Amino acid sequence: QVQLVESGGGLAQAGDSLRLSCAASGRTFSRYAVGWFRQAPGKEREFVAVINWAGGSTYYRDSVKGRFTISRDNAKNTVYLQMNSLKPEDTAVYYCAAVLEYPIIRPTRYDYWGQGTQVTVSS
Secondary structure (H helix, E strand, O other), rough: EEOOOOOOOEEEEEEOOOEEEEEEEEEOOHHHHEEEEEEOOOOEEEEEEEEEEOOOEEEEEEHHHHOOEEEEEEHHOEEEEEOOOOOHHEEEEEEEEEEOOOOOHHHHHHHHOOOOOOEEEEO
């Protein structure tokens, strides 16, 4: 079992930066790939980024490449999403999720989810 808790969301202006954290509990967390997803009002949940179990491989959706960076610290059981040059279209609830396979971009394939953290970017 893996429990995930996101934090770090909030209000930002276009061009600002935020860093989201995904804190995990469970002894087997380091075996899991971790993805970040987001869901805006009235839209489907969409893939943002994923990192493999060791942190040596990452994959991003095109619209965040060069702006967002996913990383992990297995000693701290935490995965991060550094978001730079934020845009209003980044506004959404951001979720982290864990899965044993990599890379997986379909949210239905993930086994464990956090409760989400709101990110709101104003123009």
